[in-house]
Amino acid sequence: MWTNWSGGQQCRPTATVRPLDDSGVSAVVRRAAERGQTVRPVGSGHSFSGLAVTDGVHVDLSAFRGVTGTGGAPNRPTVRVRAGTTLGELHEELARRDLALEAPLELAAPTVGGALAVGMHGSGAARGSLSAAVVGLRLVDGRGRLRDVAVADLDGARTSLGALGVVLEAELAVVRAGRVRVTREPRPVEEVLAPDFWTAHPVVEAAAFPSAGTALTRWAEPVAPHDDEDDDTDDDAGERSLGVTVAGATGRTALGGAVVVERALPSLVPRFNRAVSRLARTVSAHGPMHRVLSSPPAVRYEQTEWALPRHALADGARELLAALADDHLEVGLPVRLRVGPPESAWLHPAHGRATGWIAVRVPRGTDHAPVLERAWRVLRDHDGRPHWASRSDWTADDTAAAYPRVGDFRRVRDDYDPDRVFATPPLAAVLGD
Numbered sequence: 001m002w003t004n005w006s007g008g009q010q011c012r013p014t015a016t017v018r019p020l021d022d023s024g025v026s027a028v029v030r031r032a033a034e035r036g037q038t039v040r041p042v043g044s045g046h047s048f049s050g051l052a053v054t055d056g057v058h059v060d061l062s063a064f065r066g067v068t069g070t071g072g073a074p075n076r077p078t079v080r081v082r083a084g085t086t087l088g089e090l091h092e093e094l095a096r097r098d099l100a101l102e103a104p105l106e107l108a109a110p111t112v113g114g115a116l117a118v119g120m121h122g123s124g125a126a127r128g129s130l131s132a133a134v135v136g137l138r139l140v141d142g143r144g145r146l147r148d149v150a151v152a153d154l155d156g157a158r159t160s161l162g163a164l165g166v167v168l169e170a171e172l173a174v175v176r177a178g179r180v181r182v183t184r185e186p187r188p189v190e191e192v193l194a195p196d197f198w199t200a201h202p203v204v205e206a207a208a209f210p211s212a213g214t215a216l217t218r219w220a221e222p223v224a225p226h227d228d229e230d231d232d233t234d235d236d237a238g239e240r241s242l243g244v245t246v247a248g249a250t251g252r253t254a255l256g257g258a259v260v261v262e263r264a265l266p267s268l269v270p271r272f273n274r275a276v277s278r279l280a281r282t283v284s285a286h287g288p289m290h291r292v293l294s295s296p297p298a299v300r301y302e303q304t305e306w307a308l309p310r311h312a313l314a315d316g317a318r319e320l321l322a323a324l325a326d327d328h329l330e331v332g333l334p335v336r337l338r339v340g341p342p343e344s345a346w347l348h349p350a351h352g353r354a355t356g357w358i359a360v361r362v363p364r365g366t367d368h369a370p371v372l373e374r375a376w377r378v379l380r381d382h383d384g385r386p387h388w389a390s391r392s393d394w395t396a397d398d399t400a401a402a403y404p405r406v407g408d409f410r411r412v413r414d415d416y417d418p419d420r421v422f423a424t425p426p427l428a429a430v431l432g433d
Contacts, residue, residue: 002058004045005109007364008302008391009053016042016058022146025059025166030144032057033421040424041166043114044086046107047389048303050426051118051161059166060084061113067093068169077174078135083113083167091290100177100288103127104203104220106295113167118389119159119348121357122293123205123338125198131158131345136171139164142417155405156412158345161388163427164416180220182292183284186277189215189321193314198339198356203293207334208317210325211270212277216334220293223286270330301333302368304375304391305359306384307349310339313356316382320358323378329371333361346405349385359390388430396432 003010014037019025032039038056045052052058061084072078077099081090088108094100103122110120112130116137121129137149137157142165149157157164180203191197192206192215201219208215285292308316317337324330338357343350360375362368368391376386376393385402386392400406413431417423420433 002042002045002052004047004052006048006300006302008048008368009045009050011053011055013040013054013058014056016060018060018063020063022140022168025061025140025168026144026146028057028059029140029142029166029421033142033144033419038424039166039421041083041113041117041162043084043111043117044109046110046114047118048391049118049389051388053426054424056424061111061166061168064168065089067097070097070099071171072135072173077176078171079174080136080169080171081112082169083111083116085112086110087112087115094174095177095288095290098177099174100290101130101133102173102175103129103133104289104293105130106290106293108294108296112170116158116167116170117160117162118387119343119345119350120389121338121340121350122203123340123357124201124203125339125354126341127203128341128343129159129348129350130172131348132341132343133172133174134158134170135173137167138169139167139416141165142419142421147416153412153415155344155346156409159343159348159388160409161347161427161431163413163422163431165422177288179223179225179287180289180292181223181284181286182218182220182289183282184216184218185282186214186280187217189213192217192337193317195314198310198313203289204339206337208321208337209270209273209277209334210321210330212274214277214280215337216277216280220289269332270325273330273332273334299333300364301361302364302372302391303359303361304372304379305336305357305387305389306375306379306392307340307355307357307387308379308382308384310354310356312382312384313337313339313358316356316379316384317358319382320360320375320378323374324360324371327370327374329374331362331366331371333363335360346409347388347399347403349387351403351405357387358384359387394430396428396430399430400432 040054042058064082064084069080203220206215206217336359
């Protein structure tokens with residue numbers, strides 16, 4: 001039995017195979033096709049959606065790890081990384097080469113292949129997702145052929161939901177590593193919703209409880225070498241070792257406390273959330289971006305996240321926070337707000353428009369359906385598109401209406417997987433046949 005990270009998705013695949021090389025992946029796909037079985041690549045299982053669910057064959061790429069080479073120009077370096085490499089491993093491998101991702105990704109557990117498939121992103125007005133860094137991909141298609149994705153097809157493959165093949169290796173554009181100062185600070189919610197807040201820093205995000213007038217903000221600024229050596233900022237030692245988080249009103253300890261309260265006395269959740277919001281203080285830390293921005297989850301949860309046009313972020317967030325408060329649906333995890341630039345990938349939720357991201361999380365062990373369904377209704381009305389890794393009620397008709405290049409994606413899919421070896425009911429639900 002396969003179970004995802006949250007415990008909300010389960011399946012019993014016919015087989016789970018762990019190929020050791022490219023030819024092994026090709027053989028698995030060909031054999032499954034001959035038997036009429038479907039194939040789904042599976043990473044760390046950190047998605048909340050059902051994209052990895054299958055009664056066919058799971059392909060485990062955990063043997064495909066590591067950076068295999070570097071390239072590019074001096075001012076535009078690239079690295080080649082195998083798809084089973086976790087993001088935490090990638091960050092450390094890059095750091096050893098004095099390199100970094102331009103868009104930091106705070107979770108360490110997801111794999112490169114999984115993060116690309118769903119369009120995993122960070123937060124910054126000018127910092128794209130991991131998919132935006134792709135300059136080349138190698139995969140095994142639905143006929144078992146090893147293929148380097150053509151340049152003309154790359155925007156279809158950058159965020160493909162695993163519909164085109166089993167990605168084996170990606171070439172990513174990277175930047176020279178540097179150090180940053182990350183600050184976490186409470187601010188009034190209305191100040192956070194103002195457009196200027198989101199353009200004041202290269203990396204910026206916020207989290208707010210529906211009943212609280214204060215949001216927790218977090219931002220990063222580059223620091224020159226040696227500027228931080230004698231710094232005596234009042235860093236929280238626990239936060240420093242884990243990164244300056246924005247996950248909870250006063251950090252991971254308060255977050256866990258809120259969840260305990262929610263499970264024991266749900267009627268006290270809003271009062272508890274307001275109290276911990278008022279107690280939040282300003283803290284900062286400095287170091288490599290991937291370390292001080294790291295935010296390992298304090299609890300397991302279900303999530304829905306939606307990409308709204310940037311201009312709709314403030315109104316969408318206000319309406320959502322009010323709806324959750326009015327309907328007594330507040331939980332012990334805050335609503336998370338982030339931003340990103342337009343993406344070129346045809347199926348990326350930020351395709352073609354500057355984006356505001358809104359994520360709603362419900363702790364495991366709590367009935368998530370009423371909260372997530374309320375969020376779906378609100379965020380749909382603000383022209384939202386769901387993140388492919390999150391739970392939603394999205395359909396293939398919705399995809400066709402929301403993504404202007406979906407026809408191009410289908411053309412590429414017909415080339416790479418004409419027999420739909422990688423198709424499953426959850427995939428068909430959002431892409432069609």
